[in-house]
Amino acid sequence: MEPLLKVVDLVKHFPIERGTIFKRQSGVVKAVDGVSFDIKEGETLGLVGESGCGKTTIGRCIVGLERPTSGQIFFNNSDITFLRGKEFRRLRKEIQIIFQDPYSSLNPRMTAGEIISEPLIIHKFGSDQKVKEKVLDLMESVGLKREHYSRYPHEFSGGQRQRIGIARAIALNPRLVVCDEPTSALDVSIQAQVLNLLVELKEKFKLSYLFISHDLSVVRYLSERVAVMYLGKLVELAENEKLYSQPLHPYTQALLSAVPVPDPNKERKRKRVVLKSGLSDYSGVFSGCRFQPRCWKAKDICQQKEPDLEEIEANHFVRCYFPGN
Amino acid sequence: MEDALVKGEMIEKEVLTSTLWLDVWKRLIRNRLALLGLFLIVLVFLVALLADFIAPYDPIKINSQTMARDSLLSPSFRHLMGTDLLGRDVFSRIVYGARISLVVGLAAVLLMVIIGLFFGAIAGYYGGWLDSLLMRLADVFFAFPYVLGSIALISVLGFGIQNVILAIGILGWPSIARVFRSSVLQVKQSDYIAAARALGASDLRIILRHILPNAIAPVIVYATMSVGGAIIAEAALSFLGIGVQPPTPSWGYMLSESRNYIFTSPWLMIFPGLAILLTVLGFVLLGDGLRDALDPRLKE
Numbered sequence: 001m002e003p004l005l006k007v008v009d010l011v012k013h014f015p016i017e018r019g020t021i022f023k024r025q026s027g028v029v030k031a032v033d034g035v036s037f038d039i040k041e042g043e044t045l046g047l048v049g050e051s052g053c054g055k056t057t058i059g060r061c062i063v064g065l066e067r068p069t070s071g072q073i074f075f076n077n078s079d080i081t082f083l084r085g086k087e088f089r090r091l092r093k094e095i096q097i098i099f100q101d102p103y104s105s106l107n108p109r110m111t112a113g114e115i116i117s118e119p120l121i122i123h124k125f126g127s128d129q130k131v132k133e134k135v136l137d138l139m140e141s142v143g144l145k146r147e148h149y150s151r152y153p154h155e156f157s158g159g160q161r162q163r164i165g166i167a168r169a170i171a172l173n174p175r176l177v178v179c180d181e182p183t184s185a186l187d188v189s190i191q192a193q194v195l196n197l198l199v200e201l202k203e204k205f206k207l208s209y210l211f212i213s214h215d216l217s218v219v220r221y222l223s224e225r226v227a228v229m230y231l232g233k234l235v236e237l238a239e240n241e242k243l244y245s246q247p248l249h250p251y252t253q254a255l256l257s258a259v260p261v262p263d264p265n266k267e268r269k270r271k272r273v274v275l276k277s278g279l280s281d282y283s284g285v286f287s288g289c290r291f292q293p294r295c296w297k298a299k300d301i302c303q304q305k306e307p308d309l310e311e312i313e314a315n316h317f318v319r320c321y322f323p324g325n
Numbered sequence: 326m327e328d329a330l331v332k333g334e335m336i337e338k339e340v341l342t343s344t345l346w347l348d349v350w351k352r353l354i355r356n357r358l359a360l361l362g363l364f365l366i367v368l369v370f371l372v373a374l375l376a377d378f379i380a381p382y383d384p385i386k387i388n389s390q391t392m393a394r395d396s397l398l399s400p401s402f403r404h405l406m407g408t409d410l411l412g413r414d415v416f417s418r419i420v421y422g423a424r425i426s427l428v429v430g431l432a433a434v435l436l437m438v439i440i441g442l443f444f445g446a447i448a449g450y451y452g453g454w455l456d457s458l459l460m461r462l463a464d465v466f467f468a469f470p471y472v473l474g475s476i477a478l479i480s481v482l483g484f485g486i487q488n489v490i491l492a493i494g495i496l497g498w499p500s501i502a503r504v505f506r507s508s509v510l511q512v513k514q515s516d517y518i519a520a521a522r523a524l525g526a527s528d529l530r531i532i533l534r535h536i537l538p539n540a541i542a543p544v545i546v547y548a549t550m551s552v553g554g555a556i557i558a559e560a561a562l563s564f565l566g567i568g569v570q571p572p573t574p575s576w577g578y579m580l581s582e583s584r585n586y587i588f589t590s591p592w593l594m595i596f597p598g599l600a601i602l603l604t605v606l607g608f609v610l611l612g613d614g615l616r617d618a619l620d621p622r623l624k625e
Contacts, residue, residue, distance in 0.1 A: 060519075096524075168524070
């Protein structure tokens with residue numbers, strides 16, 4: 001079966017510019033530096049990595065909010081990388097996004113009803129009456145009440161606001177939803193509710209998710225497969241259970257060892273991998289493996305040539321010369 | 326217990342009906358200076374609207390028979406603010422002058438807001454060379470002294486109240502454009518703009534539905550204060566004799582006429598001056614209060 005979304009060698013560089021009229025490029029931030037993966041229909045792919053590693057940029061490229069520097073994105077077997085105008089607009093019905101910050105992702109001058117009906121109005125869903133009925137349906141699906149229709153965002157809690165954002169994203173019945181850290185701005189007690197809602201909606205509306213997060217336990221809960229990213233590149237990609245039980249890349253191992261264990265006795269005895277401090281310069285030229293400066297396993301070869309992303313076991317890809325223990 | 330319940334519901338209802346603009350209004354009327362400004366503006370508006378009922382005499386007509394007798398009378402109960410050289414009642418002229426000042430002030434600011442919002446939105450939203458071009462154009466307009474620019478424009482356009490409005494509006498747009506541009510730049514970064522783009526909204530829809538309502542506040546403040554500026558500009562132009570033409574009563578022109586009698590008949594200068602001062606003060610105070618009331622950082 002062909003995947004629903006296929007990302008091939010995606011690259012996004014942000015130029016650092018100086019001067020207003022005569023622009024000089026004084027450097028480049030390689031936010032995404034050659035990333036490939038795919039998402040099957042109905043699947044949830046988790047994308048994890050530390051802040052600044054480019055995971056959000058990938059999401060924004062897929063939704064069309066950023067133009068990739070190079071590479072290709074295929075949706076349903078057609079190249080959507082550089083769509084413009086009408087074609088681009090039509091694609092909005094298929095791919096939607098849920099944002100991280102429920103406070104800045106809702107227009108404060110619009111009511112919840114207006115916000116959720118906007119996609120329906122833009123894509124000419126039907127008469128005002130039909131739109132309103134659909135909006136009320138959607139609000140019910142995401143756990144909002146009818147009387148919330150005419151309230152403004154500032155009258156809602158963070159969790160409720162995120163529900164509005166989710167309702168807006170699924171209003172057009174998209175096939176793929178990019179969830180850009182949808183729970184990281186919420187209280188822990190609310191996170192679970194929103195995650196359960198996402199799972200429920202996935203079943204109900206047959207959605208596929210690209211779930212971007214820095215929270216490994218959240219990703220574990222939702223995803224079928226997980227991709228780990230480090231400074232613009234994938235370092236490991238595997239099925240959920242595989243990745244958590246048998247992490248092969250040292251970065252993944254370090255990330256997983258940072259997740260606290262609820263039992264304090266076990267927590268105290270547990271061995272942890274503590275990494276050396278990270279790179280502050282994302283624009284720098286790497287020699288060899290980009291994780292090598294922080295890696296405790298680094299050998300000479302790691303400094304000379306960057307390893308490829310290799311399929312070490314079935315469906316388990318790692319970018320490391322010395323995977324495993 | 327039941328009492329508390331009822332109370333709880335009432336509070337709930339109040340929260341429900343409170344929209345953002347209602348909050349702004351509430352904060353505004355808590356500010357005494359802003360209230361004074363509002364009061365002054367309402368007063369001038371009422372005077373202008375009801376001029377026909379308030380003014381005791383005709384502001385324009387000169388009665389050649391009584392002109393000599395009524396010329397330059399000092400304030401009295403018959404003529405509250407005295408009379409001018411031609412025997413006309415100064416109070417009546419000031420009352421009718423309010424119309425000119427308000428019409429010119431509001432129309433000129435409306436014009437500059439329309440031009441300013443248009444260019445400011447384009448510059449801020451699209452950025453790049455369009456932004457540079459429009460902002461350099463604004464710089465060119467800034468380089469003209471207000472009065473000099475108006476004189477140049479009016480000498481091309483000709484005399485008349487509509488040309489005064491045009492001149493002030495055309496010369497005033499760059500400030501509005503600047504203010505709006507910077508606030509558009511700020512709003513443009515919000516996720517809800519990205520969300521609207523991800524939904525496939527057109528640029529026009531994004532600008533009108535999402536950016537304008539969220540970026541308009543500083544423009545409202547600036548425009549309110551600009552009304553005062555425009556009234557002063559009209560007065561200055563009329564003072565110079567190229568604004569509103571006599572016999573139409575204009576505060577600026579009345580000041581101009583009073584120059585020769587400053588020492589003998591000071592009321593000719595004092596009352597139009599006071600009228601300008603209080604009206605401008607009203608708009609400035611209201612603008613200042615609006616700025617505080619609209620400031621989201623003060624939001625509880």
